[in-house]
Amino acid sequence: MLEAARCIVVRDLLVAWRRRSDVATALLFFVIVTSLFPLGIGAEPELLRSIAPGVIWVAALLSCMLSLGRLFAADHADGTLEQLLLSSEPLGVIAAAKALAHWLVSGLPLVLIAPLIALQYDLPAPLYPVLALSLLLGTPVLSLIGAIGAALTLGLRGGGVLLSLLVLPLYVPVLIMGAGSVDMAAAGLAPDGQLLLLAALLIVAAAFAPWAIAAALRISME
């Protein structure tokens, strides 16, 4: 059981490793966007500290969008998506594996590099774990919800823009909760409530999004 799903994760990681530049592009985008704000706004430490959580989270959303377009489009173009649809395991399981691979390649690096970005904003050290934890809980949700949009816009002309219009509004709760948890911690309050809500979002998304992705893929492949 789950052999096909494991195979998909390994395959996508292997393809990502052989096309490292694609992965680096999304990560560099995140680094550059977050670095532009201090340059544009000015080096006012108090101001930077207060905008840091929001800026980092918005940059994470945008960076995730950047790689979502390729999630199913590449498989669609080379015909391997048809083979995924004919795999020996339920399509929902395969879809979950695709979303997991997407997160490992584009979400996890953001979680790891975020403390370094926070340094630029002079975020107090005790907030680093909160920021990293909020991204760790939130970015998988971005991959899961984004994959629904990616599956729905598959093969459409101008699908990239449509995908952003479709998916970014759905990211709002994650953004509010994610940035909010760091803000709470910065104000000296316990961020547990926000983080738990993020965890709840992740559980709900992990339970339902794969089946929505599967349904969307079937519609797109007709």
Next chain:
Amino acid sequence: MLEAVDLACERGGRSLFRGLSFALRDGELLRIAGPNGSGKTSLLRIVCGLLSPTAGTVLWDGAEIRRLREEYAKQLVYIGHAAAVKDDLTAAENLRIACTLAGHRVSPRQIRQALDSFELADLPVKRLSQGQRRRAVLARLVVSESMPLWLLDEPYAALDAAAGRLVEELIDGHAARGGAVAFTTHQDTRVRASQVIDLDA
């Protein structure tokens, strides 16, 4: 046994075929013929469950394939028009992934043999020619003896004479072992089909 009952297909508002019924028993070969755009690929995609017909049903051993889904997918090998290989992976990696996805285990030795029989070096697929890519996909047939149903869309496209003959042998061999094969082609083939569906008629 594969049964199609009263299939109809419309694409882009144009009716491709209607009232199409056939049964494909173990050991039989079905050839789907017809000019470009006559619906050969659509018919094959309907039969493997990727496309829903406008009307009619496809049954596998008496059960609707829409209900069977993965259970049906485990029984078949579908080789479509697109190459279905990842450019950045090698021929062997692609073959192993295709088999694992289809839920059937193959040893590295079997993969080696399959690639050898199609005279393929284990290179990243992006370095292969169009015909060699096609060989890399069709190599799957060598290790798919245990799959009862083969659905092949234009298996001879882009192949040279030697590889074409090899595919003919594989198809014949599969039918001789009791497997069923449905394939589309508009080229001449020495494979003697037990049934021909001409979508032009």
